[in-house]
Amino acid sequence: xxxxxxxxxxxxxxxxxxxxxxxxxxxxxxxxxxxxxxxxxxxxxxxxxxxxxxxxxxxxxxxxxxxxxxxxxxxxxxxxxxxxxxxxxxxxxxxxxxxxxxxxxxxxxxxxxxxxxxxxxxxxxxxxxxxxxxxxxxxxxxxxxxxxxxxxxxxxxxxxxxxxxxxxxxxxxxxxxxxxxxxxxxxxxxxxxxxxxxxxxxxxxxxxxxxxxxxxxxxxxxxxxxxxxxxxxxxxxxxxxxxxxxxxxxxxxxxxxxxxxxxxxxxxxxx
Amino acid sequence: xxxxxxxxxxxxxxxxxxxxxxxxxxxxxxxxxxxxxxxxxxxxxxxxxxxxxxxxxxxxxxxxxxxxxxxxxxxxxxxxxxxxxxxxxxxxxxxxxxxxxxxxxxxxxxxxxxxxxxxxxxxxxxxxxxxxxxxxxxxxxxxxxxxxxxxxxxxxxxxxxxxxxxxxxxxxxxxxxxxxxxxxxxxxxxxxxxxxxxxxxxxxxxxxxxxxxxxxxxxxxxxxxxxxxxxxxxxxxxxxxxxxxxxxxxxxxxxxxxxxxxxxxxxxxxxxxxx
Numbered sequence: 001x002x003x004x005x006x007x008x009x010x011x012x013x014x015x016x017x018x019x020x021x022x023x024x025x026x027x028x029x030x031x032x033x034x035x036x037x038x039x040x041x042x043x044x045x046x047x048x049x050x051x052x053x054x055x056x057x058x059x060x061x062x063x064x065x066x067x068x069x070x071x072x073x074x075x076x077x078x079x080x081x082x083x084x085x086x087x088x089x090x091x092x093x094x095x096x097x098x099x100x101x102x103x104x105x106x107x108x109x110x111x112x113x114x115x116x117x118x119x120x121x122x123x124x125x126x127x128x129x130x131x132x133x134x135x136x137x138x139x140x141x142x143x144x145x146x147x148x149x150x151x152x153x154x155x156x157x158x159x160x161x162x163x164x165x166x167x168x169x170x171x172x173x174x175x176x177x178x179x180x181x182x183x184x185x186x187x188x189x190x191x192x193x194x195x196x197x198x199x200x201x202x203x204x205x206x207x208x209x210x211x212x213x214x215x216x217x218x219x220x221x222x223x224x225x226x227x228x229x230x231x232x233x234x235x236x237x238x239x240x241x242x243x244x245x246x247x248x249x250x251x252x253x254x255x256x257x258x259x260x261x262x263x264x265x266x267x268x269x270x271x
Numbered sequence: 272x273x274x275x276x277x278x279x280x281x282x283x284x285x286x287x288x289x290x291x292x293x294x295x296x297x298x299x300x301x302x303x304x305x306x307x308x309x310x311x312x313x314x315x316x317x318x319x320x321x322x323x324x325x326x327x328x329x330x331x332x333x334x335x336x337x338x339x340x341x342x343x344x345x346x347x348x349x350x351x352x353x354x355x356x357x358x359x360x361x362x363x364x365x366x367x368x369x370x371x372x373x374x375x376x377x378x379x380x381x382x383x384x385x386x387x388x389x390x391x392x393x394x395x396x397x398x399x400x401x402x403x404x405x406x407x408x409x410x411x412x413x414x415x416x417x418x419x420x421x422x423x424x425x426x427x428x429x430x431x432x433x434x435x436x437x438x439x440x441x442x443x444x445x446x447x448x449x450x451x452x453x454x455x456x457x458x459x460x461x462x463x464x465x466x467x468x469x470x471x472x473x474x475x476x477x478x479x480x481x482x483x484x485x486x487x488x489x490x491x492x493x494x495x496x497x498x499x500x501x502x503x504x505x506x507x508x509x510x511x512x513x514x515x516x517x518x519x520x521x522x523x524x525x526x527x528x529x530x531x532x533x534x535x536x537x538x539x540x541x542x543x544x545x546x
Contacts, residue, residue, distance in 0.1 A: 179368030184385030
């Protein structure tokens with residue numbers, strides 16, 4: 001059937017300008033990626049065949065873990081609570097670190113490019129240094145125990161959350177900020193009214209995600225003397241108490257699962 | 272609400288050239304806007320309307336001539352004096368620029384921020400305003416007929432309602448000059464008329480100067496006391512709505528540009544019309 005549109009659709013095709021070709025660039029990128037990943041495979045000694053040949057050894061190792069022993073389960077459970085507390089206060093410390101750093105490290109709020117640069121680099125350092133390294137440092141300062149672990153987690157996570165915060169701030173709608181600044185509001189007022197309401201939901205969700213991952217980190221930070229269940233994890237594995245180690249691992253898995261469920265609930269309720 | 276007297280706004284041979292551009296955005300613009308006038312600035316896109324408004328709000332600096340509010344040269348304003356200037360200039364934006372996640376009343380209270388002194392400035396950082404400030408906000412909302420929306424989140428309101436909240440925010444701010452950049456361009460015609468009516472009514476009630484850019488000539492005609500026509504950054508018309516004749520409109524807007532037609536489409540669409 002011929003519609004009125006046929007007169008547009010039919011007829012000779014108009015001369016279309018040549019489509020720019022991307023073949024060369026795609027090929028170059030493919031070759032470059034292949035080279036990078038090929039070299040990286042050599043470096044990590046990627047030998048999948050050995051994994052399958054010797055897979056039985058893992059079975060031997062795991063057999064010891066099939067019979068968890070619950071003799072010390074009360075102590076282990078208590079250390080799980082300690083671990084949770086380390087993560088909770090670590091996250092509080094992280095907030096104290098990240099909010100000022102995040103504000104100063106956001107290009108659209110920073111009072112001066114030098115301040116921006118300094119805040120960004122400081123956050124880089126906090127993120128680059130692993131929480132375990134910080135834990136070793138704080139253990140020498142405040143001694144073995146959960147306080148050192150909490151400080152280490154808080155400082156490292158402060159760098160992570162600070163970067164996330166500054167990037168969230170940089171992506172706010174500038175119109176809404178301008179609408180506040182235009183009434184003659186001061187810098188802090190512009191932040192409180194123009195920026196905070198825009199970044200709060202995202203930032204909250206980042207904080208909860210980091211709290212989850214801090215609980216996982218806190219469960220091993222005891223290995224380096226930072227308190228919590230990690231000490232027993234390290235101790236039982238190292239002294240070949242397979243049954244005990246199995247109990248510790250079970251408790252950690254149960255705790256992380258519980259936290260994931262709870263935090264998903266909280267995030268849905270809060271945001 | 273009695274406003275401070277509006278200043279006489281003087282444009283003295285104003286020119287603005289953006290860095291790296293050969294053609295000036297504003298070129299030798301002179302006019303004196305009397306206190307209390309409702310001025311519409313009309314012109315095609317790119318004629319310099321928004322640039323003029325940005326210079327008046329001191330979001331941009333002029334590169335030639337001067338803009339004066341009474342005797343104060345805007346180019347001289349720095350720091351605290353600049354913030355004080357912003358407090359005295361109310362801005363209305365095409366996209367409203369309200370904080371969308373805050374409640375309606377909080378957005379109106381934002382208008383008070385520049386007026387707070389002492390302890391109240393600090394309390395406001397926690398979004399706390401004393402009773403007196405809150406009552407001002409309620410009255411301003413009542414004045415634009417939106418008191419029933421006071422606790423709602425601002426992004427749940429329609430565009431027309433949000434623009435009226437922006438007007439309530441201006442009322443709370445007590446400026447002496449209102450600058451409105453395409454205040455109704457993102458609204459439908461009837462909401463646009465309602466917003467213009469509200470703006471006109473509050474401006475007359477308080478007696479403050481309003482300078483609004485409008486691309487809708489009919490709205491300019493119905494609500495403005497005075498119309499400035501810009502073309503290529505130059506002032507080509509300055510007069511009352513009744514003086515805005517067809518000849519003057521032609522001078523401002525020029526001819527309609529022809530639609531760029533593809534090869535042979537003319538004939539084929541001709542066939543279409545014939546069939």
